[in-house]
Amino acid sequence: MIFLTVIVVLALVQFWGSGAPLQKDGWFVMLQERLKTLPVVDGWPALHLALSLAIPLLVLGLVIGLIGALFSPFWAILVYVPVLLYSLGRGDFSADIKAYLVASRREDSVAAVTALDQLRGGAGHERDELDSDDWPSLHAEALRVIGYRGFERMFAVIFWFFIFGPVGALLYRLSVLYREQEANTDLLLARRWLWLVEWPAVRVLGLTWALVGDFDLCIKRWQRSLTDFSSTSMAVLATCLSGALGRAEQPAAAGPETVPAQDDESEESEVDDEVPVGEPKPYSRTMIKVTQALFSRSLLLWVSLVALVTLLV
Numbered sequence: 602m603i604f605l606t607v608i609v610v611l612a613l614v615q616f617w618g619s620g621a622p623l624q625k626d627g628w629f630v631m632l633q634e635r636l637k638t639l640p641v642v643d644g645w646p647a648l649h650l651a652l653s654l655a656i657p658l659l660v661l662g663l664v665i666g667l668i669g670a671l672f673s674p675f676w677a678i679l680v681y682v683p684v685l686l687y688s689l690g691r692g693d694f695s696a697d698i699k700a701y702l703v704a705s706r707r708e709d710s711v712a713a714v715t716a717l718d719q720l721r722g723g724a725g726h727e728r729d730e731l732d733s734d735d736w737p738s739l740h741a742e743a744l745r746v747i748g749y750r751g752f753e754r755m756f757a758v759i760f761w762f763f764i765f766g767p768v769g770a771l772l773y774r775l776s777v778l779y780r781e782q783e784a785n786t787d788l789l790l791a792r793r794w795l796w797l798v799e800w801p802a803v804r805v806l807g808l809t810w811a812l813v814g815d816f817d818l819c820i821k822r823w824q825r826s827l828t829d830f831s832s833t834s835m836a837v838l839a840t841c842l843s844g845a846l847g848r849a850e851q852p853a854a855a856g857p858e859t860v861p862a863q864d865d866e867s868e869e870s871e872v873d874d875e876v877p878v879g880e881p882k883p884y885s886r887t888m889i890k891v892t893q894a895l896f897s898r899s900l901l902l903w904v905s906l907v908a909l910v911t912l913l914v
Contacts, residue, residue: 602674603763604911606681607904613686623687629778632656646787650794654775658768665767684767688774690754692722698893701743705736705886713739721746722781740884744892748842749835751896752799752806753777759900760802763907773798799834806899807841813898814845846891848882 633653636642642649661684668677697720704712717739761769776798780791807826811819822844826837882888 602678602681603766604904604907606678606685607759607762607907609678609682610685610689611904613682614689621691621693623683624689624691626778629653629657629775630782633779633782646790650779650787650790653779654772657775658772661768661771681767685758685762685770688758688762688767688770690750690758692719694720694750694754695893698747698889702886702889705739708736710736710739717743717746720750722750737883737885740886740889743889744842744846744884745835745839747889747892748838751892752803752834752838756806756896756899757799757802759903760805761798763903796834803834803837807837809899809902810841810845810895813902814895815847818847818849819844842892842895845895846888848884848888 633649636649636652642652661680665677665680668674668680697716701713701716701720704710704716720743757773758770761773763769765772776791776795780788780795782791804823804826807819807823811823819841822840826832826841829837832840
């Protein structure tokens with residue numbers, strides 16, 4: 602059931618471009634507002650968070666249980682598919698990345714920063730001040746944002762879906778939506794809760810990037826992340842992603858030999874200066890395109906593993 606649901610949902614996402622047709626969040630905002638009016642919730646942010654998440658999850662669990670009791674459990678797929686589609690990230694991720702790449706190719710820094718803000722979405726609270734004339738820094742921030750948003754949109758959702766089914770997927774998406782509601786009485790609590798939910802999924806994705814990217818550079822950073830309980834999800838993913846892309850963490854001793862920093866495409870190199878051997882590679886558009894391929898390979902790896910386990914079990 603889990604594997605079949607994922608295949609159906611991935612096919613629908615390819616057709617629609619996202620799960621947008623089912624992603625209407627007004628009901629959740631209304632639920633939050635209604636709960637705030639309850640005297641027992643007033644002054645208790647943790648209770649408001651708990652009820653906001655527990656009520657929809659309880660209803661979902663009851664619906665799934667009712668279907669299983671009245672009909673064949675297979676018919677629960679009629680709930681699994683829409684819930685998983687709803688739980689995926691909002692917006693057209695590929696189109697947002699393309700908008701940034703097009704702007705950077707034109708060297709239109711204003712459009713690039715605008716596209717980057719669109720990519721950042723609800724993670725805007727982690728935005729750093731950017732120099733719009735510093736393209737390597739813009740590319741670095743783009744990779745940081747893309748690494749997290751790609752994780753938040755699909756990987757984390759499917760991770761919890763594999764573990765707890767539609768209840769796990771919906772729990773994660775509602776946690777993200779709750780964090781994005783700036784009107785919450787305790788936004789810090791919402792961020793901490795989401796960080797806790799994301800912690801294991803972030804480490805699994807970091808390990809996956811090591812398997813499908815530069816293993817030696819990525820695995821060392823992933824090992825350090827296992828004892829890191831202070832860095833944000835975005836920061837940990839950015840560190841692992843740069844390793845998977847083959848970017849050295851610390852510059853080695855510079856020698857006289859240098860190599861040109863080349864883009865692997867036919868277009869002109871984005872960096873004209875030469876990079877000393879051992880120095881970290883400058884961030885570039887090419888890295889952003891490789892990141893998209895990393896996400897695809899990571900997803901393919903885990904879908905294949907789940908398919909194998911399904912066949913064996």
